[in-house]
Amino acid sequence: MQKIILLALTIIILNANTTTPIKNNLPRTVEPKAQAKADAQLRIQNKKIIKMVVAEIGKNLPQKIDNYTTFVSITDENLTLVSTYEINTGEKSDEKVRVEDQPRMQEFVVEGICRSSKRFLQADINITYVYKNKTTKVELFRFEVEANNCIDFWKE
Incomplete structure (x- = not known):
């Protein structure tokens, strides 16, 4: 997983050319039309980056993460990278997995995304x-992370 994240960050850096997709580092203008145009260019650049990341990571899927989890696909939805995992729940019902595992996993997953994908989020x-x-293909849970979900992790 770390190799995938490293590859994605490398792609961002290599494709930055003379500008960087990191919004926080860019000079801002007070001219609304100029700023709107710059923001539109950033969105176009970010969409290209996402498509490249999806293509590169997708080449290595499916990928076993641990004894229960397999990374099966990655897609792009506008300016969101969507990674899909299948879990071998064994004898547990979907509802039991949601109740018992979702809160614990959410904390772990969100922190992991915040720490490993800071540049994407910024x-x-x-x-x-x-x-x-894995068996029924029913969605168990979904964790959606934006930069504002990570502020506390980035303060450390």
Whole structure:
């Protein structure tokens, strides 16, 4: 997983050319039309980056993460990277997994995304992790992360 994240960050850096997709580092203008045009250019650049990330990571899928989880797909939805995982829930019902595992996993997953994908998030590229039952393909839970979800983690 770390290799995938490293690859994605490398792609961002290599494709930055003379500008960087990180919004916080860009000079701002007070001219609304100029700012709107600059923001539109950033969105276009970020969409290209997302498509490249999806293509590169998708080449290595499916990928076993642990004894229960497999990373099965990555897609782009506008300015959001959507990673889908399947979980082997064994004998547990979908409802039991949602009740018992979702709160614990949410804390772990959101913190992991915040720490490993800071540059994406700062560039207004959101990240969503979807977890499905491996057998039934029913969605168990979804974690949608934006930059504002990570402020506390980035203060440390």
